[in-house]
Amino acid sequence: MIAMLRHARYVVGENPVTGLAVGLFVLIVVAAVFGPALVPIDPLASDTVAALKPPSAAHWFGTDQLGRDIFSRVVVATRLDFTIAVASVVLVFAVGGFAGIAAGFFGGWLDRVVGRIADTIMAFPLFVLAMGIVAALGNTVTNIVIATAIVNFPLYVRVARAEANVRRDAGFVEAARLSGNGDLRIVGCQVLPNVFPIMVVQMSLTMGYAILNAAGLSFIGLGVRPPTPEWGIMVAEGSGFMVSGEWWIAFFPGAALMIAVFCFNLLGDGLRDIVDPRRRT
Amino acid sequence: MTALLDIAELTKRFPVGKAAGPLGRLRLRRAGTPEHLPHVYAVDDVSFAIGKGETVGLVGESGCGKSTLVRVLTRLLDPTSGIIRLGPRELSLTEARRFAHDPDRARIQMVFQDAGDSINPRFTAFDAIADPLRQLKRLGGKALAAKVEWAAEQCGLPLPLLTRYPHQLSGGQRARVGIARAVGVEPDLLVLDEPTAALDVSVQVVILQLLRRLKAELGMSYLFVSHDLSVVRLLCDRVLVMYLGRIVESGPARAVFDSPLHPYTQALVAAVPRLEDDGRARLRLTGEPRSPIDPDPNVCRFYGRCPRGADACKASMPVLRKLGAEREVACHFA
Amino acid sequence: MTVPALAVENLSVEFRTRSGIVRALENVSFAVDKGETVALVGESGSGKSVTAYAVMGILDAAGRVTAGRAMLGGLDLLAATPQQLADVRGREISMIFQNPRTALNPIRAVGRQIADVLIRHGNVTRAEAPARAVDLLRTVGITDPARRAKAYPFEMSGGMCQRVMIAIALAARPSLLIADEPTTGLDVTTQAVIMDLINELAAEIGMATIFITHDLALAGQRARRIVVMHAGHVVENAPTRELFRHPRHPYTAELIAATPDSAASLDDLASIPGTLPDLRRTDLPPCRYSERCPRKIATCDQPLPAAALGSPHVVACWNPLT
Numbered sequence: 005m006i007a008m009l010r011h012a013r014y015v016v017g018e019n020p021v022t023g024l025a026v027g028l029f030v031l032i033v034v035a036a037v038f039g040p041a042l043v044p045i046d047p048l049a050s051d052t053v054a055a056l057k058p059p060s061a062a063h064w065f066g067t068d069q070l071g072r073d074i075f076s077r078v079v080v081a082t083r084l085d086f087t088i089a090v091a092s093v094v095l096v097f098a099v100g101g102f103a104g105i106a107a108g109f110f111g112g113w114l115d116r117v118v119g120r121i122a123d124t125i126m127a128f129p130l131f132v133l134a135m136g137i138v139a140a141l142g143n144t145v146t147n148i149v150i151a152t153a154i155v156n157f158p159l160y161v162r163v164a165r166a167e168a169n170v171r172r173d174a175g176f177v178e179a180a181r182l183s184g185n186g187d188l189r190i191v192g193c194q195v196l197p198n199v200f201p202i203m204v205v206q207m208s209l210t211m212g213y214a215i216l217n218a219a220g221l222s223f224i225g226l227g228v229r230p231p232t233p234e235w236g237i238m239v240a241e242g243s244g245f246m247v248s249g250e251w252w253i254a255f256f257p258g259a260a261l262m263i264a265v266f267c268f269n270l271l272g273d274g275l276r277d278i279v280d281p282r283r284r285t
Numbered sequence: 286m287t288a289l290l291d292i293a294e295l296t297k298r299f300p301v302g303k304a305a306g307p308l309g310r311l312r313l314r315r316a317g318t319p320e321h322l323p324h325v326y327a328v329d330d331v332s333f334a335i336g337k338g339e340t341v342g343l344v345g346e347s348g349c350g351k352s353t354l355v356r357v358l359t360r361l362l363d364p365t366s367g368i369i370r371l372g373p374r375e376l377s378l379t380e381a382r383r384f385a386h387d388p389d390r391a392r393i394q395m396v397f398q399d400a401g402d403s404i405n406p407r408f409t410a411f412d413a414i415a416d417p418l419r420q421l422k423r424l425g426g427k428a429l430a431a432k433v434e435w436a437a438e439q440c441g442l443p444l445p446l447l448t449r450y451p452h453q454l455s456g457g458q459r460a461r462v463g464i465a466r467a468v469g470v471e472p473d474l475l476v477l478d479e480p481t482a483a484l485d486v487s488v489q490v491v492i493l494q495l496l497r498r499l500k501a502e503l504g505m506s507y508l509f510v511s512h513d514l515s516v517v518r519l520l521c522d523r524v525l526v527m528y529l530g531r532i533v534e535s536g537p538a539r540a541v542f543d544s545p546l547h548p549y550t551q552a553l554v555a556a557v558p559r560l561e562d563d564g565r566a567r568l569r570l571t572g573e574p575r576s577p578i579d580p581d582p583n584v585c586r587f588y589g590r591c592p593r594g595a596d597a598c599k600a601s602m603p604v605l606r607k608l609g610a611e612r613e614v615a616c617h618f619a
Numbered sequence: 620m621t622v623p624a625l626a627v628e629n630l631s632v633e634f635r636t637r638s639g640i641v642r643a644l645e646n647v648s649f650a651v652d653k654g655e656t657v658a659l660v661g662e663s664g665s666g667k668s669v670t671a672y673a674v675m676g677i678l679d680a681a682g683r684v685t686a687g688r689a690m691l692g693g694l695d696l697l698a699a700t701p702q703q704l705a706d707v708r709g710r711e712i713s714m715i716f717q718n719p720r721t722a723l724n725p726i727r728a729v730g731r732q733i734a735d736v737l738i739r740h741g742n743v744t745r746a747e748a749p750a751r752a753v754d755l756l757r758t759v760g761i762t763d764p765a766r767r768a769k770a771y772p773f774e775m776s777g778g779m780c781q782r783v784m785i786a787i788a789l790a791a792r793p794s795l796l797i798a799d800e801p802t803t804g805l806d807v808t809t810q811a812v813i814m815d816l817i818n819e820l821a822a823e824i825g826m827a828t829i830f831i832t833h834d835l836a837l838a839g840q841r842a843r844r845i846v847v848m849h850a851g852h853v854v855e856n857a858p859t860r861e862l863f864r865h866p867r868h869p870y871t872a873e874l875i876a877a878t879p880d881s882a883a884s885l886d887d888l889a890s891i892p893g894t895l896p897d898l899r900r901t902d903l904p905p906c907r908y909s910e911r912c913p914r915k916i917a918t919c920d921q922p923l924p925a926a927a928l929g930s931p932h933v934v935a936c937w938n939p940l941t
Binding site: 346347456485486487488489490491493494497512513514515516518519520552553555556557558559560561569570571572573 | 662663760762776777806807808809810811812815833834835836837839840841863873874875877878879880881882884885888889890891
């Protein structure tokens with residue numbers, strides 16, 4: 005454990021970009037956890053007198069068409085978007101990751117069935133599929149998470165399956181059999197710890213996608229419902245005002261989105277360096 | 286010498302090609318007998334015994350089937366036919382898949398060729414050695430730690446190294462971890478699959494001497510699989526020579542190397558580089574081995590590559606016959 | 620004295636790594652005469668492969684030649700321009716590698732890989748190259764060469780891949796071949812055949828060979844002269860018979876004593892005391908074997924005497940065996 009942390013510090017130190025990503029990530033987590041408690045102005049409080057005001061000392065990011073403070077809304081939205089991201093990723097790892105590992109390790113009919121399911125999902129344009137699922141089930145946060153998970157299922161299955169397939173013939177799996185481990189124990193205790201680090205990289209990338217997905221769905225009205233602050237819906241609402249010059253309504257949530265996705269992607273790279281045991285000296 | 290392990294007529298065949306897939310099996314079921322399917326005869330009618338306290342060497346080149354034989358023996362694979370008897374018990378009756386939970390699992394263990402590959406990269410040396418002890422001997426806590434340390438000490442592995450990961454250990458240290466893992470459960474039979482192939486010659490000496498000491502102290506028998514004849518000559522009491530799935534010669538190690546009887550063994554021995562080149566006849570094997578797929582049961586497997594070869598070799602497969610008290614050869618000319 | 624095919628003089632190589640600078644080679648000197656087969660022998664970490672890679676100019680990006688020359692005829696390979704190196708590699712100096720299947724291009728038929736070399740170096744036209752490639756395959760003992768020329772490496776056995784690699788290396792008839800553990804991983808019978816092949820072809824075109832191996836017995840069987848390396852130093856350099864009968868460096872003697880072939884029984888085998896020194900250390904002693912040497916004397920802390928390239932039996936030791 006200590007060795008991993010020391011290695012982590014080395015990786016972060018050597019590559020400043022990773023350091024930046026970690027810093028941003030911490031910022032996002034802090035905003036998600038403490039944001040709603042710390043914001044100066046209630047994100048839902050509307051003040052029509054102060055509507056459509058540009059960024060100023062009173063309202064750092066300006067106000068929107070209902071006079072709500074955009075800064076507070078952006079910060080509070082972090083919690084929702086982050087929750088969506090994490091929940092989607094955990095769900096798809098749990099289902100897709102395990103299905104993939106089982107398919108790759110056991111092969112046979114399990115592999116074929118899981119493969120067909122993944123192929124079927126991949127046959128659809130992914131966003132259209134997400135739209136369809138949310139439209140059918142109703143646009144709640146839970147359904148957005150489920151839709152994102154389903155849409156990412158094939159990717160996780162593919163990665164997990166490939167990694168498990170390689171490990172299946174590895175010497176240590178045979179050694180584990182000789183040591184009295186049954187198949188299930190081998191998958192859980194021998195193969196999974198080796199596949200997990202690779203999945204972690206995939207997971208951090210998917211987090212960025214999950215947020216974008218939610219934002220996209222919100223943009224077309226299939227996401228969260230107003231007045232809930234969420235970056236996507238804020239961009240959607242603000243886009244109409246771009247033409248008339250009130251750029252700040254869409255800009256700040258859009259920037260937050262961009263920074264978050266950027267951070268998760270960079271984190272993925274850094275994480276891979278940290279968790280791959282072969283890169284440790 | 287009482288036989289610890291008795292192998293009789295062991296055969297392992299693998300289906301090959303398109304016929305191996307599900308559509309092929311369907312076609313087969315329509316056609317009738319499975320005999321229509323092409324098979325690789327990886328292990329073909331192999332019989333031998335290993336006595337208590339004996340070190341038996343198994344030599345042969347890549348493709349001769351020794352890896353498959355070893356996996357069938359250690360019950361990682363099921364044989365197609367034949368008997369594997371360990372003491373009074375017939376192991377072949379239990380499926381390989383279930384053998385992991387069998388009470389006799391601890392009696393046969395294996396040391397792998399590439400210690401780096403055979404240890405889970407996410408396990409420390411301690412975890413690797415502890416795994417069979419946990420699963421097979423149900424040890425835990427202090428008893429487990431004590432046994433792991435005992436195994437490490439037996440194998441000359443300094444205790445501070447137990448917290449390291451495989452990639453942090455040298456080749457020799459990894460080899461010791463592999464051996465400690467195998468001997469921790471005190472097996473009766475230890476199969477060693479080229480354990481020193483990847484090691485420097487100075488490390489190899491230490492490991493070989495370690496293996497010999499362990500065998501005496503723990504009362505094990507060894508099956509030592511190797512393609513390095515010089516090592517087999519030093520460590521083994523008896524040696525079996527395999528070619529394309531069949532045993533072609535067997536006997537005391539010294540005798541087989543000093544005066545090989547089978548033409549293949551002769552070529553093998555002649556090819557080994559010696560420090561002092563005694564001008565031994567350069568017996569060179571040309572060509573490629575015969576196909577192991579559906580071989581003709583009446584033709585000697587070595588025919589075509591053998592420097593000798595007569596019509597008898599095409600007409601009937603030579604069987605392993607006793608020649609003197611301890612030697613056996615499968616050749617029409619011997 | 621004739622000009623040697625290759626003369627390596629005072630070669631020193633360093634690698635920059637995360638944990639420090641590894642002084643992989645220090646003052647390595649040896650020469651290979653025309654048509655001679657010299658074996659470079661050592662355990663892992665001795666620097667034998669690094670020497671070959673440095674001479675060929677294919678060191679890893681983290682590696683740097685810090686001193687020395689490698690004279691191939693009149694050209695210093697270590698100071699040559701990339702253009703000069705590209706001209707010389709394949710035509711004058713060639714290399715074959717340990718794992719033949721991975722050293723070949725997996726998505727190109729073997730015949731074409733040979734033809735590529737011929738076209739680049741062999742003064743052969745594009746039209747003639749395929750036929751010449753088939754000829755070469757026949758020369759290296761591949762049966763049915765016309766059909767095999769269209770095969771891919773994954774379709775061939777290890778021994779056949781190694782033959783193809785030999786064909787590629789020898790296509791332009793170089794004056795020097797470096798063979799880096801060419802038979803490790805091959806069966807012993809295949810090894811014998813491949814080594815025979817290399818020797819025959821070398822004799823036919825008068826090619827010198829540097830044969831890198833950790834197998835002392837194999838080196839003894841195939842090489843006229845053996846250069847023993849330890850921890851980046853050349854410790855001894857002598858004709859084969861002489862080396863085995865009268866090893867003068869303590870390490871050489873220990874290496875012979877550790878080779879299974881030298882022993883009548885397991886008890887006669889002796890391992891080598893101590894371990895390789897960590898080459899990242901800045902306080903490495905001048906003799907890198909001294910810390911594990913049973914014959915160490917006070918003078919061993921002094922820098923070693925310079926090796927005289929011309930002398931037949933060179934040993935880098937203050938207290939050699941007699």
